[in-house]
Amino acid sequence: MTLASQAFKGLLRRPDLIQSQGYIGGRWLNALSGKTYTIIDPSLDAPLADVAAMTADDTNVAIEAADEAFQQWRNTTPNHRAAILQKWDRLLRENEADLGLIMSKESGKPIAEAIGEVSYAADYLKFFGHECLRYEGFMIPSHAHGRKMMAIRQPVGVCAMITPWNFPIGMLARKVGPALAAGCTAVVKPAESTPLSALAFAKLGEEAGVPAGVMNIVPSAREAASEIGRTLSVTPTVRKLTFTGSTVVGKILTEQCASTLKKVSMELGGLAPFIVFDDADIPAAVEGLVQAKFRNTGQTCVCPNRVYVQAGSFDEFSKQLVKRVSELKQGVAHQRGFDLGPLINSGAVEKLTAVVEEAIELGAKPLLGATKNPLGPAYMTPTILTNISTNMRVAKEECFGPIVALQKFETEEEVLKAANNTEMGLAAYAFTQDLGRAWRMSEQLEAGMVGLNVGLISAVQAPFGGIKQSGLGREGSIIGMDDYTELKYVCMGGLA
Ligand SMILES: NC(=O)c1ccc[n+]([C@@H]2O[C@H](COP(=O)([O-])OP(=O)(O)OC[C@H]3O[C@@H](n4cnc5c(N)ncnc54)[C@H](O)[C@@H]3O)[C@@H](O)[C@H]2O)c1
Numbered sequence: 001m002t003l004a005s006q007a008f009k010g011l012l013r014r015p016d017l018i019q020s021q022g023y024i025g026g027r028w029l030n031a032l033s034g035k036t037y038t039i040i041d042p043s044l045d046a047p048l049a050d051v052a053a054m055t056a057d058d059t060n061v062a063i064e065a066a067d068e069a070f071q072q073w074r075n076t077t078p079n080h081r082a083a084i085l086q087k088w089d090r091l092l093r094e095n096e097a098d099l100g101l102i103m104s105k106e107s108g109k110p111i112a113e114a115i116g117e118v119s120y121a122a123d124y125l126k127f128f129g130h131e132c133l134r135y136e137g138f139m140i141p142s143h144a145h146g147r148k149m150m151a152i153r154q155p156v157g158v159c160a161m162i163t164p165w166n167f168p169i170g171m172l173a174r175k176v177g178p179a180l181a182a183g184c185t186a187v188v189k190p191a192e193s194t195p196l197s198a199l200a201f202a203k204l205g206e207e208a209g210v211p212a213g214v215m216n217i218v219p220s221a222r223e224a225a226s227e228i229g230r231t232l233s234v235t236p237t238v239r240k241l242t243f244t245g246s247t248v249v250g251k252i253l254t255e256q257c258a259s260t261l262k263k264v265s266m267e268l269g270g271l272a273p274f275i276v277f278d279d280a281d282i283p284a285a286v287e288g289l290v291q292a293k294f295r296n297t298g299q300t301c302v303c304p305n306r307v308y309v310q311a312g313s314f315d316e317f318s319k320q321l322v323k324r325v326s327e328l329k330q331g332v333a334h335q336r337g338f339d340l341g342p343l344i345n346s347g348a349v350e351k352l353t354a355v356v357e358e359a360i361e362l363g364a365k366p367l368l369g370a371t372k373n374p375l376g377p378a379y380m381t382p383t384i385l386t387n388i389s390t391n392m393r394v395a396k397e398e399c400f401g402p403i404v405a406l407q408k409f410e411t412e413e414e415v416l417k418a419a420n421n422t423e424m425g426l427a428a429y430a431f432t433q434d435l436g437r438a439w440r441m442s443e444q445l446e447a448g449m450v451g452l453n454v455g456l457i458s459a460v461q462a463p464f465g466g467i468k469q470s471g472l473g474r475e476g477s478i479i480g481m482d483d484y485t486e487l488k489y490v491c492m493g494g495l496a
Pocket residue numbers: 162163164165166167171189190191192222225226227228229230244245246247249250252253266267268269270300301302398400426470471
């Protein structure tokens with residue numbers, strides 16, 4: 001009995017969704033090296049599965065398979081592609097309980113959120129399974145008799161996709177959906193911590209009718225990530241690379257892709273400001289912060305990382321926030337009834353614990369938490385700090401975990417300057433009941449996305465992405481296919 005079959009024994013309606021091999025050219029394959037690596041269940045700090053440890057050699061096979069498949073897939077009709085995406089959508093929803101459990105055990109995401117992510121991923125397939133039916137070029141008024149002028153859209157070709165562990169199916173569907181809808185093919189490198197979700201996604205894609213080679217999954221251990229990334233970046237056959245992850249890796253990939261001048265889209269790190277004005281609905285602002293900050297136990301790119309509360313409401317807001325966060329239940333991610341799970345691994349806890357300790361050494365005061373969590377090495381206690389100064393790491397670094405650093409401000413001008421004083425610009429939030437201020441915040445906050453009086457903003461129909469060093473391009477929405485197509489101008493003469 002394999003490690004995975006033991007770990008998931010009796011838990012899945014579809015045990016065959018657990019795949020430990022890579023998926024290349026429509027075949028489930030071991031790594032060419034024959035090697036595997038072991039992933040961990042962070043809730044239990046226990047081995048979960050042995051997975052094919054693929055490398056650049058396997059990636060080259062996948063690129064060839066995607067290129068071969070592209071020659072046919074590009075010529076399919078939008079209706080054909082739409083039917084497959086819409087069936088895939090249905091299969092994800094039919095199997096959301098199993099997919100959620102798989103994701104929860106490999107990532108530590110609370111089970112209700114994991115199942116919710118499966119629905120979010122299915123929404124992307126549904127959305128682009130309809131978008132591709134209406135996606136068109138345009139006719140252009142001719143300046144001369146006897147001519148017809150038009151612009152047509154054509155698929156870019158083979159697309160490389162590198163995805164993170166915090167939304168292992170959502171981020172994958174956000175890329176695969178528009179790419180396949182446009183007629184492109186894909187080579188996917190999932191995060192080393194969460195390969196099972198990507199492989200289960202591919203298993204259902206196979207059942208939905210995705211042809212061999214159209215989507216290829218190359219699982220790999222962390223030490224192979226850079227060689228696989230380089231291979232995807234420098235191989236001319238790959239015409240686009242889309243990445244979701246940290247800014248530091250995004251810069252490496254963007255630089256590598258310059259050698260073949262690929263299209264790149266980058267969904268990178270965040271450092272979201274969360275601003276609460278005195279005129280805000282304070283209970284609603286507290287709830288909005290809890291929803292935005294503690295989703296996935298604080299491990300999302302759009303989590304607030306800097307919380308600014310105006311002086312007149314600071315004490316009341318702090319009191320209500322401490323009470324609300326104290327009510328959050330933390331436990332084993334794949335068991336129902338918990339709001340918070342572990343972080344992705346014990347290393348993340350060690351990194352964030354050092355950030356909290358540094359802040360306290362520099363004068364920060366813990367209102368809640370800042371204590372060792374007895375649940376296990378990957379668990380971090382929800383922590384609220386006040387008396388924050390801007391030289392603290394907690395005030396200027398992306399803290400991927402359940403840490404809130406509260407900062408007081410006096411004026412709108414002061415907080416806007418502080419909020420924009422960063423090279424990051426993914427999401428930003430402001431709570432105010434003054435309409436003029438709401439518009440000033442939405443227009444002057446330097447971010448790709450702004451939430452006004454709301455903490456949860458992500459949606460498939462919205463353009464998702466950042467500015468400055470939080471990314472390049474947008475995913476989702478009616479423009480979500482643009483980066484997977486080339487616009488070709490056609491001028492037809494001789495028609496007089
Ligand atoms: N903007 C968004 O939509 C979004 C969404 C989720 C996560 N993120 C960001 O991702 C970060 C956390 O996720 P993470 O820890 O998985 O990020 P990460 O950058 O460490 O890893 C992301 C992916 O890149 C791969 N990778 C790592 N080094 C690589 C290299 N040299 N070449 C090629 N691939 C490489 C990893 O294996 C993984 O698949 C945070 O900064 C978060 O803000 C952004």
